[in-house]
Amino acid sequence: MSHTARVNEILSWYASENAGVRVNLARLLNTGKLAGTGKLVILPVDQGFEHGPAKSFAPNPAGYDPRYHVELAIAAGCNAYAAPLGFIEVAAGHLPGAIPLILKLNNSDSLSSGHDPISAVTGSVRDALRLGCCAIGFTIYPGSPARNDMYEALRELTLEAKEAGLAVVVWSYPRGGKLQKADETAVDVAAYAAHLAAQLGAHIIKVKPPTAHISEMNAKLYADKVGELKTLADRVAHVVQASFGGRRIVIFSGGETKDESAVLDEIRGIHQGGGFGSIVGRNAFQRPKAQAVKLLGDIIDIYAGK
């Protein structure tokens, strides 16, 4: 199968990478209903680890069974499925090769509080290779006093993953330190977080949808730009621009479960702003399966320009 012009263009942004990395990026871009469009919709299910099983799966108890999620990702026509080691082991054994897998190599639980935000490394590049994954995933918390430890851990894992021909997906979630809650999704902070992930060698960058808030530290710098950042589309365009002038794949997370029209409005904004897609977890797996497949299908249609 030859690639579409758009997939070839995107692959050209990663010209320094070896064949294995580019094959795996192509796998991600050529799977599911958005195959060939250059857009991605990924199902991430690490919330059981991050937020706890009852908080994550009680709204739709089918989700306690890890097989459910990989089946959902396939039924909906997603490009990939991302999860920590335990869920990926089940997915790889249940439906081997059915959908590209992203092994999330670090995770943080919600049982302890009062510490600097930092995740534990809970998987390895060897695990990703053993399980046939096409990419590793890694979360950084820019703003956390422990950020440099995360950047340095990511540097090692990125090198190892790239040498092994795996793609690298970075969840860049500002939090901790001097950042206020509102700053975590502020447009200036989101743009900075996306840029950091790009500089750390990420092929795919994941941030939260940026709000119109500007953090105190950048208030002066952005004073003249506020009018240009009024809509979500404007703000997404700014984040994409900060990611090497649009030459890195940037996708946006779904957040807490909300009503369908709110989800779809947000996706329209991301699409209009030139975002490359979404990574939607709770808004998918916390709904009954038929509703989740329909909602993911509507999201995919927006990214497909339908």
Ligand code: FBP
């Ligand atoms: P959601 O669509 O459920 O928000 O999932 C996206 C995601 O990045 C997950 O991978 C992760 O568990 C979650 O968001 C983290 O959100 P937070 O750290 O804000 O609790």
